[in-house]
Amino acid sequence: xxxxxxINGPPSGTRPxxxxxSLKSASSISTGRPRRQRQPDELRKIFLKTGLIPSASGSxxxxxxxxxxxxxxxxxxxxxxxxxxxxxxxxxxxxxxxLPRSASFSPNVVLTTHVKYAPFAARQRKGHIxxxxxxxxxxxxxxxxxxxxxxxxxxxxxxxxxxTILEAEDDRWWGDAPDSHDAPWxxxxxxxxxxxxxxxxxxxxxxxxxxxVAGGVAAIVSDESAEGETSTPKLMLDTDPAExxxxxxxxxxxxxxxxxxxxxxxxxGDHSKASLGTTDQSLNHESLIDGAVxxxxxxHTVLAEAVKExxxxxxxxxxxxxxx
Amino acid sequence: xxxxxxxxxxxxxxxxSIASYAAGPGTHVQNAxxxxxxxxxxxxxxxxPSSKAKLILSVSRTGPxxxxxxxxxxxxxxxxxxxxxxxxxxxxxxxxxxxxLARVTRVQKRQATVSILVVLDESASSQPLNPAQTTSDNxxxxxxxxxxxxxxxxxxxxxxxxQALIRKEDVxxxxxxxxxxxxxxxxxxxxRGTVISLGDQSFYYLTTARNDLGVxxxxxxxxxxxFPVSWKEMRDPVTGVAELRKVARPF
Amino acid sequence: xxxxxxxxxxxQSLLISPAELSYLYTSLSLPDGxxxxxxxxxxxxxxxxxxxxxxxxxxxxxxxxxxxxxxxxVGVKAEVEKTVVAAEALNLSQxxxxxxxxxxxxxxxxxxxxxxxxxxxxxxxxxxGFRDDDALPVFLSEMMREPxxxxxxxxxxxxxxxxxxxxxKGRLVINKRWHWRLYIDVLLLSQPxxxxxxxxxxxxxxxxxxxxxPKLKSKGEEDPFFDDDWNAAEYLYPRSPSGPRLSSTKQVxxxxxxxxxxxxxxxxxxxxxxxxxxxxxxxxxxVTQDSDSDGLKLLSIRTVDPPSRLTQPGVSNSENVATLGxxxxxxxxxxxxxxxGEEVAGVWRPRRGGVKxxxxxxxxxxxxxxxxxxxxxxxxxxxxxVG
Numbered sequence: 016x017x018x019x020x021x022i023n024g025p026p027s028g029t030r031p032x033x034x035x036x037s038l039k040s041a042s043s044i045s046t047g048r049p050r051r052q053r054q055p056d057e058l059r060k061i062f063l064k065t066g067l068i069p070s071a072s073g074s075x076x077x078x079x080x081x082x083x084x085x086x087x088x089x090x091x092x093x094x095x096x097x098x099x100x101x102x103x104x105x106x107x108x109x110x111x112x113x114l115p116r117s118a119s120f121s122p123n124v125v126l127t128t129h130v131k132y133a134p135f136a137a138r139q140r141k142g143h144i145x146x147x148x149x150x151x152x153x154x155x156x157x158x159x160x161x162x163x164x165x166x167x168x169x170x171x172x173x174x175x176x177x178x179t180i181l182e183a184e185d186d187r188w189w190g191d192a193p194d195s196h197d198a199p200w201x202x203x204x205x206x207x208x209x210x211x212x213x214x215x216x217x218x219x220x221x222x223x224x225x226x227x228v229a230g231g232v233a234a235i236v237s238d239e240s241a242e243g244e245t246s247t248p249k250l251m252l253d254t255d256p257a258e259x260x261x262x263x264x265x266x267x268x269x270x271x272x273x274x275x276x277x278x279x280x281x282x283x284g285d286h287s288k289a290s291l292g293t294t295d296q297s298l299n300h301e302s303l304i305d306g307a308v309x310x311x312x313x314x315h316t317v318l319a320e321a322v323k324e325x326x327x328x329x330x331x332x333x334x335x336x337x338x339x
Numbered sequence: 340x341x342x343x344x345x346x347x348x349x350x351x352x353x354x355x356s357i358a359s360y361a362a363g364p365g366t367h368v369q370n371a372x373x374x375x376x377x378x379x380x381x382x383x384x385x386x387x388p389s390s391k392a393k394l395i396l397s398v399s400r401t402g403p404x405x406x407x408x409x410x411x412x413x414x415x416x417x418x419x420x421x422x423x424x425x426x427x428x429x430x431x432x433x434x435x436x437x438x439x440l441a442r443v444t445r446v447q448k449r450q451a452t453v454s455i456l457v458v459l460d461e462s463a464s465s466q467p468l469n470p471a472q473t474t475s476d477n478x479x480x481x482x483x484x485x486x487x488x489x490x491x492x493x494x495x496x497x498x499x500x501x502q503a504l505i506r507k508e509d510v511x512x513x514x515x516x517x518x519x520x521x522x523x524x525x526x527x528x529x530x531r532g533t534v535i536s537l538g539d540q541s542f543y544y545l546t547t548a549r550n551d552l553g554v555x556x557x558x559x560x561x562x563x564x565x566f567p568v569s570w571k572e573m574r575d576p577v578t579g580v581a582e583l584r585k586v587a588r589p590f
Numbered sequence: 591x592x593x594x595x596x597x598x599x600x601x602q603s604l605l606i607s608p609a610e611l612s613y614l615y616t617s618l619s620l621p622d623g624x625x626x627x628x629x630x631x632x633x634x635x636x637x638x639x640x641x642x643x644x645x646x647x648x649x650x651x652x653x654x655x656x657x658x659x660x661x662x663x664v665g666v667k668a669e670v671e672k673t674v675v676a677a678e679a680l681n682l683s684q685x686x687x688x689x690x691x692x693x694x695x696x697x698x699x700x701x702x703x704x705x706x707x708x709x710x711x712x713x714x715x716x717x718x719g720f721r722d723d724d725a726l727p728v729f730l731s732e733m734m735r736e737p738x739x740x741x742x743x744x745x746x747x748x749x750x751x752x753x754x755x756x757x758x759k760g761r762l763v764i765n766k767r768w769h770w771r772l773y774i775d776v777l778l779l780s781q782p783x784x785x786x787x788x789x790x791x792x793x794x795x796x797x798x799x800x801x802x803x804p805k806l807k808s809k810g811e812e813d814p815f816f817d818d819d820w821n822a823a824e825y826l827y828p829r830s831p832s833g834p835r836l837s838s839t840k841q842v843x844x845x846x847x848x849x850x851x852x853x854x855x856x857x858x859x860x861x862x863x864x865x866x867x868x869x870x871x872x873x874x875x876x877v878t879q880d881s882d883s884d885g886l887k888l889l890s891i892r893t894v895d896p897p898s899r900l901t902q903p904g905v906s907n908s909e910n911v912a913t914l915g916x917x918x919x920x921x922x923x924x925x926x927x928x929x930x931g932e933e934v935a936g937v938w939r940p941r942r943g944g945v946k947x948x949x950x951x952x953x954x955x956x957x958x959x960x961x962x963x964x965x966x967x968x969x970x971x972x973x974x975x976v977g
Contacts, residue, residue, distance in 0.1 A: 111432060113501045113541075120540035122902045123940065150728045158895040162944045165367055165376055167903055169432060170537060172501075218350055221400050223376040225367065225943055226351030266891075269944070273351040273374065276944030280873070283736055283890035287880070300888050301951055308947070322349045326378035330347065369943075 048188050049084030049098040051251070051258040056306075058253040058313045059101075063212065065219040065325040073108035073220025075321070077212040079184075079204075082255050099257035100138075102204060103182040106212040108220040111172035118173075123166035124222075125173045128157040130209060136183040137201075148199060152206055155281060159210045159230070159269035162278030165223035174222065178209050185257040200234070200256040203267040203281065207232045210269045210279070211314050218322040226271035227318050228278060231311030233303055234265035235286045248286075250302055252310040266303045270311035280304065344383070348375035348398050355396055363397025433458050433501055433534045433543055440555070441503060441545065443528045449507050451524045453532075453545065454500040503543035505532060510585055512548040522571075522583040529556040531587050553587035606867055608904030608938035615868040615938070619854025627864050633956070633963050635860040638792070640974050642800040650801025650826065654793040658862075661779040662789050664797035666826075670764065670814055671710075671771045706759025708739035710769055713794075715776040717786065731776075734791055737845035737876035737889035738774075738798075758844070761826060768814045770803060784863040785894070787874055791847035795971055798844040801826040845878035845889050846967055850953045851896075852945065857953050859963055869896045871945040875957050877964040886964045888954065896941060904938040 053059070060080035068074035081089070081101040088098050114125060130152040132141040145153075160176065184201035207230030214228045234254040237247070248263055256262060264284025268277050286299045348354060352375045354366060362368050363384065367376045375381070375398045384395045433439055433455055441453035508515045510523050524530065531552050532545035547553045550570075559565050559575035559582055567586045568574050574581045606614075618624040624632055638656050645651035648665040655661040713735040715727040739759055762770040774797070776790050802823035804816035817823075827844055851861045851869035858865060866872060872894040877886045957964045 112499050116541055118540060121900075123900055147728050147732060150723065150725060151732045154725050154729045154895075155892075158893055161895055161899050162942060165942060166899065167940060171540070172432060218378045221377045221379070223365070223367070224350040225369070225374070225376065227349060271351065271944055273353065274369065274943055276946055277950065278893070278944035280891055280893045280945075280950065282888075282892075283740055285740060285887060285889060287887045300891070300954060301947075304947060304950065319349055322378045323347060326347050326349065326380070329378070330380045 048260075049082060049255075049258045051255070052083045053253075055249055055251045056309065058310060059255070061211070061314060061317045063215055063317050063321040065215050065321055066328065068105070068107050071107040071109055071216075071220075072111075073216045073218070073222070075106045075212045075215035075219060076104075077106070077208050077215075078103045079208065082258060084258070099188070099255055100182055100185050102180075102184050102208045104178055104180045104205070104208055104212055106176065106178045106209070106216040108174065108176050108213075108216045108222070110174040110220075111169045111222070112175075114171060114173050120171065122170050124164060124169035126157055126161055126164065126166075127173065127175050128153045128160065128213075129175070129177045130156060130180070131178070132180045132183055136180045138185065148202060152202065152209065155206050155279060156209050156213060159228060159279035160213055160217070162269075162276075163214070163224050163226060163228045163271065164217065165225060168223045176213055176216070178213065180205060180209075184255065188257045188260075200254075200262050200265055203232050203234075203265050204254075204256070206230060206281065207267050207310075207314070211318055215318055215321050215325070219325045226273045227315060227322060228269045228271050229311040229315035229318050230267060230269050231307045231309065231314055232265060232267045233306030233310055234259075235263045235284070235299065235303060237261050237263060250306050252306055252313075264299075264303060266300075266307045268304065268307040268311055270308050270315070272312055272315050277304075277308070344381050344396075346380060347378070348381050349378045350374075350376050354381065354398075359393065360396040361393040363395040365398030365400055366396060433503075433537075435534050435536065438531060438533050438552075439503070439545065441530050441532060443524045443526050443530060444502075446520050446524050446526060448520060451505045451520055452542075453503050453505060453530060455503055455543070456500065456529070501543060502541060503532075503534070503545045504538070505530070505545045505547060509535065509544070509546035509548055511553075523585040524554065525557065525582075525584075527558060528554045528584065531555050547585055547587075550588045553585040555587050555589075557582070557584055606864065606901075608902055611868050611898070611901055612904060612936055612938035614864055615853060616936070618858065618865060618868060619856055621855065624853065624856045624858055626858070628862065632856060633859045633966075635788075635967070635970075636862070638789075640792070640796055640971075642796050642974060649803065650797050650799070652793050652796035652800060654789060654796065656789060658783055659780060660783050660786070660789060662786070662793040663777045663779060664790075664793045665775050665777075666797050666801045667773045667775070668801070668803055668826075669771045669773070670768055673763075673767050673769050706739075706757075706762050706769065708759060710759065710762050711735060711739050711772045711774065713738075713774045713776065715778070715790065717778045718781055730787060730790065733787070733874055733876075733890075733892055734776075734794060734847055735774075737847065737878065740889050757842075758826075764806065764814050765811050767811065774798075784861070785849060785866055785872075787847060787894075788849045788860050791876075792967075792971065795844050795846050796974055799825075799827055799829075799971070799974075841879065843879040843968060843972075845876045846964070846971070847874050847876045848957060848963065848967065849874055849894075850957065852949050852953060855949075857949075857956055859956075866897065867901070868898050868941075870898070870941055871949065871953075872896045873950070873953055875954065877957060877968075879968055885960060886958050886962075886968075888958060891950075891954070893945075898941040901938065901940045903940055906937040 059082065062078040062080070063075060065073070065075045067076050079102040082099050084098045085101060111124060114121065118125070129145075130149050131145055132149060134141050134143065141149075156176070156178070164174075184204040186199050186201040210228060210230030214224070217224060218227060231252070232254060233250060233252050235248050236251055236254060236259040237249075251259075254262065254265065262284065264282070264286035266280070266282040268281075269279035270277055282300060282303060286303065344354065345352065354360070354373045354375055357368055357371045357373060360373055360383075362373045363382075365375065365377045365379065366373050368374070373396055377398050377400060379398045379400060382397050382399045384397065438459040439455045440457050440459065441455045443451055443453050445452040505524070507518050507520055510518050510520070530545075530547060532547045533549070533552065534543055535546045536544040538544045554573070557565050557573055559573075559578065559580060561575060561578055561580075563575045563577045565573040565575050565582065567584075567589055568581065570586050570588070571583055572581050573584050573586060614627070618626065626632070628636075630636070636656050636658075638654055640652065640654045642652045643650070644653050644663070645665050649668045650666040651664060653661060653663050713731045714722075715731045715734075716722070717727055717730075720727055739757075758772075762772060764770065774794060776794060778786055778790065802820075802825055804818070804820070805822045805824055806814060807817050808815040827842060829841065849860060849866075850873045851858050851866060852871045852873075853865070853869055858869075861869065861872075874890075874892045874894055876889040876891075878889055880887050956962055
């Protein structure tokens with residue numbers, strides 16, 4: 016049933032218009048594709064700060080450094096469309112608080128995780144009701160965190176972890192047709208960011224944890240080289256999906272460095288064709304996991320600093336008062 | 340190994356071996372090693388000064404008071420500094436034996452329902468008769484209480500607080516069978532009590548069966564703050580009317 | 591609230607006492623191989639009955655039942671749908687080759703036609719006692735859909751490979767303007783007694799194996815027109831006319847998702863409810879068989895939240911209030927916070943922490959290696975009479 020009295024917009028989301036004048040030639044659009052300028056094992060910088068939301072018992076804000084092409088496009092825009100996006104998200108922790116009356120007795124803390132994209136977070140507008148991918152992210156995050164929290168220290172209480180994604184990673188470069196690689200690769204980066212931010216927020220709320228758990232992403236990508244030939248697949252850490260023509264396989268882990276343990280592992284994609292150096296092809300998944308762990312180690316250094324800052328701010332009040 | 344202890348710990352940080360320390364709050368043990376489990380200053384405490392028990396290593400959740408100085412002497416020196424400065428809110432769950440302040444929300448024939456406002460500091464609960472310690476440790480309580488005792492503030496924030504029950508037989512230590520709940524508590528009173536059980540899924544159980552436990556603040560029928568006159572009576576300073584309560588011994 | 595919490599973990603309310611949990615854990619983590627409650631070997635699956643093509647109104651269907659009475663039915667329905675061509679204005683690189691298309695129009699070998707879209711495969715799971723938007727059905731359907739759309743076979747060099755170029759997604763393309771949309775509806779007929787993933791995955795696999803699409807009569811870019819003789823329909827996943835055993839390694843097969851748990855140093859397949867309740871790690875591993883590689887292909891791994899993290903801890907004798915004072919250790923235990931203490935043998939503690947990388951590697955090796963569990967399962971499923 017269509018409404019004939021109004022002119023309705025298209026039923027699904029639309030792409031931003033590309034004006035012919037902005038495309039100087041057919042080739043300009045392929046050169047407009049952002050290119051990875053980092054080393055394969057170089058991570059993007061992370062901005063992480065805790066304690067920004069006073070009403071929550073713990074909170075954290077996380078931002079990935081925009082990739083070089085995005086930074087360039089912002090200072091010198093050639094098109095209305097930004098070439099890629101950078102992750103920005105906020106995490107709040109509420110609790111420990113009493114369980115609702117209807118809940119049964121629990122000897123452990125009851126963890127609930129909510130991951131929600133802001134409607135304007137991605138290129139395609141997200142609704143206000145959580146969709147399947149957001150619920151899926153919530154379950155992944157819950158798995159990652161439940162292994163870390165010392166749950167039996169908080170009997171009969173609930174802990175709500177809410178993440179709002181203000182800007183999400185792209186799943187692909189906007190200029191690519193949606194079917195070039197349609198898997199939601201950006202979701203994996205979002206999950207890694209969620210894990211790191213949630214870990215900082217939990218530490219900020221002083222909930223007992225085994226370790227600070229950090230998220231990391233690694234992917235096997237086959238990039239287009241300058242001649243347009245697809246090169247041999249390479250393992251890259253912290254991939255920005257907009258910068259790659261095709262991602263064969265990606266992996267995200269939640270990793271605890273001090274125990275060398277993984278609480279959450281999500282790997283997908285077909286990497287059987289990729290030959291990474293000398294390793295056996297059947298062991299590609301292991302190098303992928305190792306790569307993701309290395310990326311998580313990198314994120315952990317940022318995380319540790321942010322939590323230390325939170326602890327100093329916390330303890331700092333007394334030293335400040337002592338001098339007065 | 341005391342020298343190797345960091346002043347500030349973050350979760351997952353290695354603190355020491357179980358051979359030289361005992362694990363206290365804020366830490367956990369993995370493979371005979373003590374790791375921090377929250378971020379905060381590292382505190383070393385002696386359980387009993389005379390015994391040769393291991394030093395207890397813990398990460399302080401309440402933060403400021405005796406930050407990062409393992410020497411026992413700091414306790415005295417830090418004391419003057421702690422008075423009158425704002426303290427951060429802390430996340431403390433009621434546990435068995437912890438002293439709590441709670442507001443009465445409902446009085447029934449056999450029990451009173453209260454909602455727990457604040458869990459007093461562990462050190463305060465272990466020395467309940469030291470008034471100076473109690474007041475200095477919990478100086479933000481005044482703010483909580485003044486807002487909580489105000490009848491207009493009885494919003495639905497009870498949903499966010501832990502609920503507890505004071506059963507009739509837990510009100511006082513003597514003459515338990517003569518207790519009339521209406522003469523012990525009224526809705527809106529602030530009660531100091533200790534937790535005797537984590538209870539069922541919805542309620543903790545409190546007791547006020549001690550001299551220093553009971554109603555600490557109450558308003559009269561006409562809405563004025565009352566002062567205690569005996570262990571079972573409080574009086575309105577304006578109207579002079581006395582009301583019955585199970586009064587906590589004032590300091 | 592409670593239902594939702596348990597939904598996200600690996601199984602429903604399990605009322606197993608700490609003593610039972612500890613007993614199970616100890617027997618499953620024995621160094622000489624686990625002793626499972628039902629006497630199976632670590633890699634052995636539960637016996638099941640399976641049949642296919644049970645629903646005449648579908649393109650493909652299957653029913654699988656376990657001996658404990660849990661049954662699942664999967665129906666696959668296919669619909670023809672118009673492909674939204676929104677990308678053309680942007681696909682300038684394709685525009686350059688537009689002239690090539692003009693020549694190729696009506697021909698067989700369009701390069702781009704092998705690109706399908708993941709959203710063409712829809713999967714919905716219904717589990718009694720759960721709402722559609724509860725965490726468990728959502729998680730399960732994402733977990734099973736992911737490997738389906740992810741399995742992209744390379745340019746075919748095997749015999750069945752040409753048809754399956756681009757994987758399942760590519761197979762759904764009819765021509766540039768039309769494609770198939772696949773609806774996979776999974777119905778669990780009973781309350782899930784154990785984590786229903788293996789059951790649902792095996793049933794889906796069989797249903798997809800038996801799925802037939804009508805034979806296309808039209809050519810090239812014409813509007814699609816199909817042969818209405820159902821007997822002439824073609825299998826979605828092509829089957830070789832000869833015996834399945836012979837050429838089984840050459841055929842593209844739908845993925846299977848296996849549930850693997852680790853307890854102590856042991857790796858156990860197809861866990862039942864009691865076993866999963868004490869698992870240290872639960873992994874869902876999806877594998878498939880491909881035309882161009884002789885081994886199995888790993889498509890996805892996901893960790894599942896082990897329910898052992900939510901269990902109630904046991905109380906060791908030294909901490910037991912009932913015997914307090916009668917044991918020498920009681921005094922010492924009273925000194926320290928019991929929750930920070932170390933594990934006592936034989937006393938159940940909820941699992942905490944994660945999984946070591948070498949454990950993951952071990953689990954994957956058991957699945958993927960030649961003659962491993964993955965091949966065994968696929969071979970077993972191949973044996974089910976289809977059609």
